[in-house]
Amino acid sequence: MVIIKKLAELTGHSGAVYALEQGEESQYIYSGSGDKITAKWNLNTLHPEKFSAQLPGIIYALSFLPSKNILLAGTSEGKIHVIDLAEKKESKILLNHNQPVFDIKYTDFNKNKVIVLSAGGDGLLSFINTTDFSTIKLLKLCNEKLRAIDVFENTAAVACGDGFIRIISISEQKVIAEFAAHTGSVYSVKFAPDGSYLLSGGKDAHLKKWKLENSEWVLEKSIPAHNYAIYSIEFSPDGKYVATASRDKTFKIWDAENLDVQLRVNKDNQDGHINSVNKLLWNKLTGQLISTGDDRKLMVWEINFNNPS
Numbered sequence: 610m611v612i613i614k615k616l617a618e619l620t621g622h623s624g625a626v627y628a629l630e631q632g633e634e635s636q637y638i639y640s641g642s643g644d645k646i647t648a649k650w651n652l653n654t655l656h657p658e659k660f661s662a663q664l665p666g667i668i669y670a671l672s673f674l675p676s677k678n679i680l681l682a683g684t685s686e687g688k689i690h691v692i693d694l695a696e697k698k699e700s701k702i703l704l705n706h707n708q709p710v711f712d713i714k715y716t717d718f719n720k721n722k723v724i725v726l727s728a729g730g731d732g733l734l735s736f737i738n739t740t741d742f743s744t745i746k747l748l749k750l751c752n753e754k755l756r757a758i759d760v761f762e763n764t765a766a767v768a769c770g771d772g773f774i775r776i777i778s779i780s781e782q783k784v785i786a787e788f789a790a791h792t793g794s795v796y797s798v799k800f801a802p803d804g805s806y807l808l809s810g811g812k813d814a815h816l817k818k819w820k821l822e823n824s825e826w827v828l829e830k831s832i833p834a835h836n837y838a839i840y841s842i843e844f845s846p847d848g849k850y851v852a853t854a855s856r857d858k859t860f861k862i863w864d865a866e867n868l869d870v871q872l873r874v875n876k877d878n879q880d881g882h883i884n885s886v887n888k889l890l891w892n893k894l895t896g897q898l899i900s901t902g903d904d905r906k907l908m909v910w911e912i913n914f915n916n917p918s
Contacts, residue, residue, distance in 0.1 A: 611862055611871040612913045615880060617655040619907035621648060626901040627887050630671035635894035639680060640907055641668030647682055652897060652909060662692055672713035674739060676723060683710025689727055691742060701742055705735040714758045716779055724779055726765055728755035734767060736782050746782045750775050761800040766807055768795035774809055788826050790817060799842040808851065810839025816853055818868060830868055834861065843889040846896055854886035860900050
């Protein structure tokens with residue numbers, strides 16, 4: 610049985626919120642919004658910190674690089690802004706895309722070379738060297754938008770607007786597998802914490818579970834999880850549960866193994882969001898789940914899993 614309690618509503622943005630990212634310590638998170646502002650929040654005090662960055666474009670993607678104390682912000686202008694958090698100023702702008710940047714992820718699988726990946730509305734996957742933030746490669750994946758990336762070790766999964774998921778070798782910077790996944794755009798992809806399977810969500814509102822068998826990605830389960838597109842997928846810290854966020858104004862919590870729904874959160878039953886839920890972040894240390902969306906609010910949730918004997 611899943612018990613949920615809303616701890617706070619964090620307000621301050623004047624536009625829809627599209628991005629959430631874990632900060633340098635467990636109590637800090639960052640948000641990016643249609644108001645073109647990146648804000649920092651303290652989950653201990655449940656108040657904003659004295660930090661914000663005003664950018665020239667809508668902020669769709671955030672990625673924190675702990676090794677450098679740098680926040681990367683991808684915008685509607687196709688730019689990636691490199692923000693030095695120690696100096697509290699922008700140090701560089703990366704011009705890798707000519708369409709909006711919808712997601713940014715990094716991998717430190719190679720301990721000597723941290724690589725950043727960015728997904729653009731131009732169908733390009735960008736590989737960036739964090740030593741000097743130079744471009745390693747621009748890889749064209751499709752003629753539609755790239756919506757999301759997830760990384761497990763040396764492998765990246767990319768959600769593509771043509772309904773395909775493309776699997777990338779990060780070290781080789783090439784596609785090693787691709788498969789038709791959803792009717793319409795794929796909006797979200799997420800590896801299980803141990804990399805044993807992949808979840809995806811699409812415009813078709815289905816949640817799908819994929820496993821790698823004999824070098825091919827095989828569909829293990831597909832369920833009509835929401836009424837509209839699934840925008841975000843997040844695993845609980847222990848990997849036993851997964852949360853999905855949707856344009857249908859809800860987020861849901863599922864048993865990760867069998868994808869049985871455990872809880873549905875909306876305005877009526879838990880005082881949830883009144884508009885599209887765009888992004889989820891499940892804090893790995895505190896266990897708090899943060900949801901945000903078009904209503905401009907960040908909601909902080911305490912979740913308890915009571916398993917009857």
